[in-house]
Amino acid sequence: MSAENRDSAAAGAAVPPVVEVAAAVILENLASAPGGQRFMLAQRPAGKVFAGYWEFPGGKVEAGETARQALDRELNEELGISVTAATPWLCREFVYPHATVRLHFFRVTAWAGEIRPIEHSGFAWLTPGEPSPVSPILPANGPILRALELPTRCFITHAEANGADAELARLARALAAYAIPLTPLTPAADSPAAASPNERRLLIQVRDKSLPAAERQRFAAAVVALARRYAHVIVLINDDVELARTVAADGVHLPAARLALSEAHPDLAWVGASCHNADELARAATLGCDFVMLGPVLPTPSHPEQGGIGWEGFARLAATSALPVFALGGMRPELAATATAHGAHGIALLRGWP
Template identity: 50%
Template sequence: MKKIVDVAAGVITRPDGSFLLGQRAPGTFYPGYWEFPGGKVEPGETPAAALVRELDEELGIRVHALNPWLMREHHYEHAHVRLHFFEVHDWSGEVNDHVHSALAWQWADRLKVAPMLPANGPILKALRLPRAMGITHAGEIGVAAQLAALDAALSAGLRLVQVREPLLDEDERGAFAVEVVRRAHAAGALVVINGDEALARACGADGVHLRAVQLAALEARPDLPWVGASCHSRTELERAAALELDYAVLGAVRETPTHPGQAALGWDGFGRLAAELSIPVLALGGVAPADMSAARASGAHGIAAIRGAWAA
């Protein structure tokens, strides 16, 4: 059995949304492959401290803030690697490479370099997942009001919508889903349908969002481009990760009108449950766009909201 080697990797970003990749040099394992910069965690180091040190040594940049993000394991021929990914959004200095053959700033939806190091490849899809999810509630506020709020949110940059309409009857829900998909796709946004794979396929949505009870009964991931699930415990989060879903939604961070009396996790509780998972986790429950920084500092990929997503 190979010893597990802990490695810290950084998703170093610029304000334009691009991130940095490095090409492995000749004489190393997988020469010519592209990877996220980072390196081995030394004895006595935390992964975060190791990444700060490695980025200084490899690139000459100083990290001022980083957020925990994902943890993935990969079995290479030479090692069993545990990769701790951090998002590095606050750094300074001029990038000067010391160990790679080349460096390139890239975007996840239009990658121009290849091949990616196998352990790093799945990270690219996670980077394509929008940071904010708006969850519809047309059954409460009316279809016309929800579609007006959707248009406003799409114009403001929302790029991920979950259609969740338990109060609409089947025909109303189907017609509403078709209209949401039409408007969202015109704006370049993704749409997932809550709990109904058949409706997701029928209305041309991008995927399905599974309820926790559906996740528990699931034997294999549905064959759709985007699949996520609602989770309330570490066991459910690990189940979603084992099935290689694209994301999970965890809550509630704060008490909400939807679930009055339900104990809130708080950001510390959220961070403990979501730590070191292989899939992105969105924070749900009384959150709004103003909470994005706190969410990501706690290890969330972003936020999911019902009322908070549609506020003017």
């Protein structure tokens, strides 16, 4: 249970039994939407607790059901659709005055039938990161709106091995293919044609901690300047809050050792953390991080002798996370679907940028 949820219960009061709930984040790819994607909220009808509030549709997991079975049943009853593609995403607890709920969120990306508000007053499509056209939104769903702003691709810089200039050129090609320019750009001769992925957002982590300080600062500043030419691109600096502030990056990424020593959430817009086990995942949630990277999942070129936690181990840990989880270690673009099927928000790549 997160700190803010624990604080919402009166001190010393008995905590009601936990109600297991399956919730659907219904996603639709749409070229005209900023970032290429939109999601749906439904309005609770009159006569129910929190009537008039907007929420991610779903409902209680009944006896003998799995969360996925409950999701399929509830969306059929509430919206008249049959889910054909859904993957586990986040698990969050929230204390309401009337109940404590454990919400198992699924990303629903395909369905059969036309969405109808059978058991809701209405529904609305929203764009991640854009002002909501509907209110009020159910309190437990607030953190989910934040998580939806997070890209599912993370590219980690490797200027230590490739050289700063070569790495900036590689990043320029990636941005041209996977992000939306704020103004029309003239592509470089060696730039690939835009890949036109469903999602046109990108997370960049500036790593390269062994570079001399002045060189790392120059490189980080150049990365930020390049990223600012595009929409929906988030730049984080690895393990250096002051450098992040100096180069006007969007946030910082905390290695596991730094996460263990951190006593407060860094005063930056975005904060990620590297984790390897359940304790570190819980620590990141308590600190109020926005996401985590979990791994290594598979063997990596730098540590081929280490087998990694494997996909099943990753799935077990990700299923308990209240934060979006990136799969890290041995990742390649073609593993994105495998990662999401095992509960990943997305994948983080050091060498295997497409």
